[in-house]
Amino acid sequence: MTRQDLRKRGAALRERLGVAVKDEAVPGFADFAAEVVYGGVWDRPNLALADRMVCTLSALSVLQRPAELKPMIGGALDLGLTPRNILEVFMQSGLYAGFGTTEASSAIAKAVFVARGLPVPAEPPRDDTNEALDARGRELMGRIHGERGRQGYAAPDNPITGALFPSALRYGYGELWFRAGLDDRQRMLCAIASFTVMSLEGQLRKFSQSALNVGLTREEIVEAVIQTGPYGGFPRALNGLAILSAVL
Numbered sequence: 598m599t600r601q602d603l604r605k606r607g608a609a610l611r612e613r614l615g616v617a618v619k620d621e622a623v624p625g626f627a628d629f630a631a632e633v634v635y636g637g638v639w640d641r642p643n644l645a646l647a648d649r650m651v652c653t654l655s656a657l658s659v660l661q662r663p664a665e666l667k668p669m670i671g672g673a674l675d676l677g678l679t680p681r682n683i684l685e686v687f688m689q690s691g692l693y694a695g696f697g698t699t700e701a702s703s704a705i706a707k708a709v710f711v712a713r714g715l716p717v718p719a720e721p722p723r724d725d726t727n728e729a730l731d732a733r734g735r736e737l738m739g740r741i742h743g744e745r746g747r748q749g750y751a752a753p754d755n756p757i758t759g760a761l762f763p764s765a766l767r768y769g770y771g772e773l774w775f776r777a778g779l780d781d782r783q784r785m786l787c788a789i790a791s792f793t794v795m796s797l798e799g800q801l802r803k804f805s806q807s808a809l810n811v812g813l814t815r816e817e818i819v820e821a822v823i824q825t826g827p828y829g830g831f832p833r834a835l836n837g838l839a840i841l842s843a844v845l
Contacts, residue, residue: 607636
């Protein structure tokens with residue numbers, strides 16, 4: 598495929614996603630982005646467009662890029678993601694980047710939903726006990742991570758990390774991973790994309806191995822990291838791929 602062909606494919610995909618071409622601050626940037634971002638990354642095989650969108654929304658929310666996030670939310674709706682899917686991406690990635698990112702990104706999303714006349718289903722009230730959340734969190738962590746779920750900061754006998762990790766277990770694994778709107782596979786994509794753009798190498802190493810336990814293939818995990826390149830920067834994506842090359 599020539600560069601011109603790749604550029605045309607990328608421009609068509611960008612149009613499909615509804616990402617408008619802005620006035621160019623740098624001459625030739627629109628063609629460059631069509632070729633590199635949309636033709637070179639978005640149009641790669643081995644990861645569905647909807648999955649690429651989950652990764653992209655996670656990355657943009659973590660990085661707090663509102664100008665890029667707003668049109669991408671529209672593109673996510675056009676690909677078939679629901680308002681609840683999109684909000685849950687921001688909820689999941691907020692566990693890693695801070696829940697202020699959840700609030701900021703969700704406000705942008707809700708403005709897009711209102712403009713399109715799309716309702717957002719309410720989350721039914723949850724009255725699980727702390728004991729139930731803890732048990733569910735331990736079960737999920739064991740199922741996803743295996744022995745890695747009891748190592749490092751997750752070690753049950755670590756008196757320092759033990760001051761915080763029980764809350765991560767209860768509310769992260771026991772609560773967030775069981776919310777409606779995303780399945781385990783999609784939440785894992787959120788985690789991988791978030792850890793890559795945040796350069797959280799230890800977490801990426803752990804979760805990239807665990808991703809195989811929720812139905813992601815090796816190729817999909819690699820593509821999830823590659824998808825973050827245009828948004829978090831190619832060096833971070835390459836560092837993430839170096840980790841994958843060591844653990845997969």
